[in-house]
Each structure stands twice: as C-alpha cells, then as structure tokens.
Amino acid sequence: MRQKFSLSDDVMKIVQSLSTTLGPNGKDKILIDNEGHINTTNDGATILKNIKSNTIASLILKDVCSVQDLELGDGTTTICCLIGEMLREAENLMNQNIHPHSIIEGYRISAKIVIDILRKSSFDNSFNYDIFLADLLDIAKTTLMSKFISNYCETFSRISLSVILKLKGNLNRGRINILKILGGSLKDSYLDNGILIEKSFGIGQPKKLLNARIMILNCSLDSDKIKIYGAKVKVKKLSQMAQIELSENKRLLDKCKKILNHGINVVVNRQLIYDKQERFFTDHGIISIENADFEGIEKLSLAVNSEIASSFDDIKKIKIGKADLVEEISIGSKNFVRFSGFENNGIGTIVIRGSTDEILDEAERALNDTLCVLINSLKNSRFVWGAGCCELKASRILQDISKNFDFEYSKCLNSFARALMSIPTIIAYNSDIDIKNLVKNIPLECYDLSSDSCLDLKNSKLGNARNLGIIEPLKLKIFTILSATEAVEIFIRINKIFLN
Ligand SMILES: Nc1ncnc2c1ncn2[C@@H]1O[C@H](COP(=O)(O)OP(=O)(O)OP(=O)(O)O)[C@@H](O)[C@H]1O
Ligand SMILES: [Mg+2]
Incomplete structure (x- = not known):
C-alpha cells in the first residue's frame, strides 16, 4: 500500500486550490464572508486566512x-506550492523505503545547496544609483x-517606488498613508x-490657508461640569439657569482662548x-477640524512635525506643526482637508481610486x-532573476550536484530539485504552457550560476529575465526555501494527532 504522511491529504487540498493562483496568469478566487x-x-495570504478549515494542516500552513x-509581504502562494510538492516527493521517497529521517536530512542538505546557489547567482547594483532604481x-x-x-x-510601481x-x-x-476613494478608475x-x-473645515471658515501653524489635539473641549453623568442641578429661579448657562459658555470659550494663545x-x-467654539475660532481666523480619525491625526502629526496634545494649558509644552498650505478639496463625492508643504518634506498619501x-x-x-x-529590497539589496529563473537554475544545478552523493541522499536531492521545478511548472501551466517541452533539449550542464533563462509567458518560450526585467529579492527566495523545508x-x- 502507498504510504502517506498523516497530514498530506489536508495539505494537498489547500495547495491545489492555491496553486491555480500562482504567477501572472493565475486565476482569482472569490471569497464570501458570513x-x-x-x-x-x-x-495567497488573503485566501489562506479565509479558508474556513481548521485542520492541523491548514493551521500550520496559515502560520x-x-x-x-x-x-x-510576498511569496505566500509559492511557499504553499513548494510545501505541497516537497511533501508529495517525500511520500514517493518513503514508498521507495527511504526512512523519513533520511528524507529530512536530505532536504536539509538540499536547502543548504539551493541557498548557496541563490546567493552565488544573486547580484547587487546598489553602488550604481540609476541601475539600482531601475x-x-x-x-x-x-x-x-x-x-x-x-x-x-x-502606475502603481512608480507610485510605490516614489513613496518609498x-x-x-x-x-x-507605518509612515506611508494609503487612502481608498470610491469612484473613478x-x-x-x-x-x-x-x-x-x-x-471639512468649520462653517464660514476660508477654504485655503497659507503658512499654517497647526495644533493637533486629542482633548475634550466641552465644559467639564456638563460631563458629570446623571448630575442634577436644582434652581429656584429661571434666571439662575441662565447664569449656569453663561458660566458654562465662559468655560467653553476660555478653553478656546487658551488655544488661541x-x-x-x-x-x-x-x-x-x-x-460656539467653532464660531469663536472662525471669528479669530482659526480653521478648526473636529472629530478627526486617530490614524489620520497620527500621520498628520508625523508629517507636520508636531505632537498630539492631550492638554493645551502650558504654552511651552506643546509642539506646534507647520505646513505651507491647508486647503479643503473634494475627490469624487468626498471632502478632504489637505495639508501640504512640510518642512521635512513629509511622505505624502497614495490615493487609490x-x-x-x-x-x-x-x-x-x-x-x-x-x-x-521594496522596503526589504532597500534593506537588503541583493536580487535574483524571477519568472522561474532561479528555481529552474537551482533545480538543474542541484540535480547535477546530486550525482556526488550516495544513493539515498542523491534521491532526496533529486526530489527536492523536482519540487523546486514545480514553481516554474505551475506558473507555466497556469498560462497554458508546457514547460517540459521548453527545457527538454537543454542539457543540465548548460545551467550555470549566471544563467538568466526564464519563462517568457507572452511568447510561450524561454526568455531572459534580464531583458524582461523580472527581478525578485534574494531574501524572499531564501526565506521561502527555508520556511518550506x-x-x-x-x-x-x-505521525499521529490526538485531540484533547
Ligand atoms: N512576467 C512574469 N512572467 C513569469 N513569471 C512571473 C512574471 N512576473 C512574476 N512572475 C513570477 O510569479 C511568481 C509570483 O507569483 P504570485 O505573486 O502569484 O505568487 P506569490 O508571490 O508566491 O504569492 P502572493 O503574491 O499571493 O503572496 C514569482 O515566481 C515570479 O517570479
Ligand atoms: Mg506575489
């Protein structure tokens, strides 16, 4: 009887549905919530998160x-496909009487060799700014x-790079703002x-203001006395009521005066x-914006270089922000307050329509x-060629190296190589291309570390990743290999699961 690992069926079910999304021509999935x-x-990450199954396999994969x-931030579909293929290959090895411990050891050796291949074939252009930007x-x-x-x-690549x-x-x-606005394309x-x-600005306030000096608050501006829950005030005469109201108004306006100072x-x-406070601000030439969302004021405070104050009593203690221009604008059917022209050249906002x-x-x-x-690529500037290039290359070189190992390990290395090859194979399959036909005539020896041979999906042939401009971070590839292994x-x- 064919031997199986206890969780492989569950893993395969998930992997099968994810693999159809891999690569530029992968299919979309529709997720429907409760x-x-x-x-x-x-x-991949979104699909996995939404898979209802709570099997151990899905929990491990999700993790x-x-x-x-x-x-x-990327590579989740690839890692799932790789895990699925490595497991399938491991079962084949087990059926050839290779012990699971040897398979684990063989896979560890393979991962090490592949990472070494990836490292040696990676490139770093960070010393040349123009090439690095490209x-x-x-x-x-x-x-x-x-x-x-x-x-x-x-469009989105240029936006992303500019903001980074x-x-x-x-x-x-966390410093990058994204705003989604319904409407348009x-x-x-x-x-x-x-x-x-x-x-929007307060009523009657100008729609534009130059040289803004901005105070950002997270403060209650109402009269503290009114707030006492359930408090009752007994008065004997109506005029006493008026007096209370007057003193409450005074308190409200006193707060505004302190802000004005x-x-x-x-x-x-x-x-x-x-x-009443809004009117006070309008009368004194101050633009007021109330009830701003917390995320918004946090980003604003970073951009204008101010703090979010919880009290405004002490003039010296509050850091006031600056912007060249504050204006009210509308995008689609919505109104926005736009702050621009910052001393430290703030980051800006990606507006998605x-x-x-x-x-x-x-x-x-x-x-x-x-x-x-992109953030990871700036931190670690070594890259590899994409579109299946590094998997194809590493797989072929690993097969070649496997000849130097004894029978069992050689089989494990070959299994690992085949699993790796499944990534370009699936990308090609999702584009209706049979990769085996493309690579069958190329001898193993032709794959050296500098090869940039990859999938050219548009022309259904092997192309050059360098010419096609398909690049991925080395760190992403290494992380994928290590995590999958x-x-x-x-x-x-x-080998057994107990539920308690
Ligand atoms: N133009 C292209 N031609 C061929 N392959 C490409 C092209 N562009 C990207 N790829 C390859 O597609 C793979 C990535 O596909 P995809 O983004 O669907 O999966 P993922 O990054 O693993 O998962 P996810 O993006 O869902 O987290 C990479 O191997 C990449 O090299
Ligand atoms: Mg991706």
Missing part, C-alpha cells in the same frame, strides 16, 4: 504563510504583475504630496468642537505587498 460580502483576490507575509522598479513590477491590478502595474524613496532611509511601512490613482484627512491658525481635534470597494481592497493589498517588498519537516515528523 454576511455575504464578496472579495475577489489572488493573494508559515502569515510569517512570510508579515516579514516579506532594479527596484522592476521588483515592484514583478510583485504587481501577478496581482489583480497588473494592468496598472506601471520619500522615506529617506527611515524604512517604516484604478488608473486615476496617484501619489499626493500632502496628507489628506476626510473632513498658542499663536496657531489651524486646530485639529480628535474629539468634538462645539458650535476604483469603482468598487472590492477593487479598492485588492489594490490596497497589492500595494501593501509591493511596499513591503522547515514546514515539510514538521509534516513529516507528525
């Missing part, structure tokens, strides 16, 4: 892929090529050099600004992946 919301995606997604743009395009928004690959370069070495994804998406908050002309509050929420969400996911890949080791080691 409320009937539809989500169309081909993003491995979420680490990959978090650390590198490489980064190609990396962004390669990441976006297999996404739903691939038709606008050029604005980070100026402070490579923190994806091609209308752009990088705005300002920060946009979905708000800071010499600012824009106040943005996370909390409410009341009508699209005709449905699903398109906007999928575009945001693709952009997130691309930004993450470790995950397969876990699956091989499990």
Whole structure:
C-alpha cells in the first residue's frame, strides 16, 4: 500500500486550490464572508486566512504563510506550492523505503545547496544609483504583475517606488498613508504630496490657508461640569439657569482662548468642537477640524512635525506643526482637508481610486505587498532573476550536484530539485504552457550560476529575465526555501494527532 504522511491529504487540498493562483496568469478566487460580502483576490495570504478549515494542516500552513507575509509581504502562494510538492516527493521517497529521517536530512542538505546557489547567482547594483532604481522598479513590477491590478502595474510601481524613496532611509511601512476613494478608475490613482484627512473645515471658515501653524489635539473641549453623568442641578429661579448657562459658555470659550494663545491658525481635534467654539475660532481666523480619525491625526502629526496634545494649558509644552498650505478639496463625492508643504518634506498619501470597494481592497493589498517588498529590497539589496529563473537554475544545478552523493541522499536531492521545478511548472501551466517541452533539449550542464533563462509567458518560450526585467529579492527566495523545508519537516515528523 502507498504510504502517506498523516497530514498530506489536508495539505494537498489547500495547495491545489492555491496553486491555480500562482504567477501572472493565475486565476482569482472569490471569497464570501458570513454576511455575504464578496472579495475577489489572488493573494495567497488573503485566501489562506479565509479558508474556513481548521485542520492541523491548514493551521500550520496559515502560520508559515502569515510569517512570510508579515516579514516579506510576498511569496505566500509559492511557499504553499513548494510545501505541497516537497511533501508529495517525500511520500514517493518513503514508498521507495527511504526512512523519513533520511528524507529530512536530505532536504536539509538540499536547502543548504539551493541557498548557496541563490546567493552565488544573486547580484547587487546598489553602488550604481540609476541601475539600482531601475532594479527596484522592476521588483515592484514583478510583485504587481501577478496581482489583480497588473494592468496598472506601471502606475502603481512608480507610485510605490516614489513613496518609498520619500522615506529617506527611515524604512517604516507605518509612515506611508494609503487612502481608498470610491469612484473613478484604478488608473486615476496617484501619489499626493500632502496628507489628506476626510473632513471639512468649520462653517464660514476660508477654504485655503497659507503658512499654517497647526495644533493637533486629542482633548475634550466641552465644559467639564456638563460631563458629570446623571448630575442634577436644582434652581429656584429661571434666571439662575441662565447664569449656569453663561458660566458654562465662559468655560467653553476660555478653553478656546487658551488655544488661541498658542499663536496657531489651524486646530485639529480628535474629539468634538462645539458650535460656539467653532464660531469663536472662525471669528479669530482659526480653521478648526473636529472629530478627526486617530490614524489620520497620527500621520498628520508625523508629517507636520508636531505632537498630539492631550492638554493645551502650558504654552511651552506643546509642539506646534507647520505646513505651507491647508486647503479643503473634494475627490469624487468626498471632502478632504489637505495639508501640504512640510518642512521635512513629509511622505505624502497614495490615493487609490476604483469603482468598487472590492477593487479598492485588492489594490490596497497589492500595494501593501509591493511596499513591503521594496522596503526589504532597500534593506537588503541583493536580487535574483524571477519568472522561474532561479528555481529552474537551482533545480538543474542541484540535480547535477546530486550525482556526488550516495544513493539515498542523491534521491532526496533529486526530489527536492523536482519540487523546486514545480514553481516554474505551475506558473507555466497556469498560462497554458508546457514547460517540459521548453527545457527538454537543454542539457543540465548548460545551467550555470549566471544563467538568466526564464519563462517568457507572452511568447510561450524561454526568455531572459534580464531583458524582461523580472527581478525578485534574494531574501524572499531564501526565506521561502527555508520556511518550506522547515514546514515539510514538521509534516513529516507528525505521525499521529490526538485531540484533547
Ligand atoms: N512576467 C512574469 N512572467 C513569469 N513569471 C512571473 C512574471 N512576473 C512574476 N512572475 C513570477 O510569479 C511568481 C509570483 O507569483 P504570485 O505573486 O502569484 O505568487 P506569490 O508571490 O508566491 O504569492 P502572493 O503574491 O499571493 O503572496 C514569482 O515566481 C515570479 O517570479
Ligand atoms: Mg506575489
């Protein structure tokens, strides 16, 4: 009887459905949640997260892929396909009476050799800024090529690269703003050099202000006494009521005067600004924005270089932000307050336009992946050729090297090589190309470390990754090989599952 690892059936079910999404011509999946919301995606991490199955296999796969997604932002479908193929190959080895421990050891050796091949065949152009920028743009395009928004690959690659370069070495994804605005088409998406908050100015305030001095608050501006829950005030005469109201108003306006004393002309509050206070601000030439969302004011405070103050009593203690221009604009049917012209040349906002929420969400996911890949590429500037090139090359060289090992290990190395080859094979299959036909006449010896032979899907032939500009980060590939090998080791080691 054919031997199987205890979890392989569950793994294969998941891998089969994911493999059809791999590469530029992979198919999308529709995910429907409990409320009937539809989500169309081909993003491996999103599909995995939404697979309802709670089998051990799916939990392990979800775990491995979420680490990959978090650390590198890409490559989740590849890692799943690789795990599936390595497991299938491991079962074949077991059926040839090779012990699971030898398979694990053989796979470890293979991973080491493959990583060495990848390292030796990688390149680094960071010493030449222009070439390096061109490489980064190609990396962004390669990441976006297999996404739903691939038709606008050029637009989104340029936007992503521009925004990453604005980070100026402070490579923190959290500093990049993305704003999704329903309406228009994806091609209308752009990088705005300002920060946009979905708000309007107070009534009667000018629609534009130059040389803004901005105070950002997260403060309650109401009268503290009114807030006491359930408090009752007994009065004997109506005139006493009027007196209380007067003193409450005075308190409200006293707060505004304190704010005014800071010499600012824009106040943005996370909390409410009341009508009387708004009128006070308008009368004193101050633009007021109330109830701004927390994420928005955080990004704004970073851009204008101010703090989010929780008290405004002490003039010296509050850091006031600056922007050359604050204006009210509308995009689609929505109003925004736009801050621009920052001292430290703030990062700006990627504005995504699209005709449905699903398109906007999928575009945001693709952009997130691309930004993450670019950030990693700036941190680690060694790259490899994509479109199946490095897998094809490593697989062939590993097969060649396997001849130097004894029988059992040689088989394991060959299994690993075949599993690796499954990546270009699936990418080609999803494009209706039979890769075996393409590579059958090329002898193993022809694959050296410098080879850039890859899939040219447009022309259904082997092409050159260098000419096609298909590049991926070395770190992404190494991480994929290591994680897949470790995950397969876990699956091989499990021989019984107890539920308690
Ligand atoms: N133009 C292209 N021609 C051939 N292969 C390509 C092209 N562009 C990208 N690829 C390859 O497609 C693979 C990536 O496909 P895909 O983005 O669907 O999977 P993933 O990155 O593993 O998963 P995910 O993006 O869902 O996290 C990589 O191997 C990459 O080299
Ligand atoms: Mg990808």
